[in-house]
Amino acid sequence: MAALILFSVTVSVISEKGEPAADLLRENVEALADNEYGHNIYCLGYGSLDCPLNDRKVKVITGEY
Structure with a gap:
């Protein structure tokens, strides 16, 4: 901003x-x-990675970057 x-x-x-x-x-x-990430981002599971789509901690982030 x-x-x-x-x-x-x-x-x-x-x-x-x-x-x-x-x-x-x-x-x-x-x-x-512009949006930094592609349109096909998927956040899976529960883990220590920060999902770029929301504030969840996930195990796997997959898709276009």
């Missing part, structure tokens, strides 16, 4: 100067805003 706010402020400052925002900066924000 802090990164998104920082990006917004940076783009505002750059826009006020009349300079276009850097492509790399836009790509970084898109990467932050």
Whole structure:
């Protein structure tokens, strides 16, 4: 969330100067805003791994990353 706010402020400052925002900066924000994990993630069992879908501790995480 802090990164998104920082990006917004940076783009505002750059826009006020009349300079276009850097492509790399836009790509970084898109990467932050995009879901980090694939759509087919499965958390199985009970264990010590943190499931990326919720706050459960699971034994196995499988799917696309």
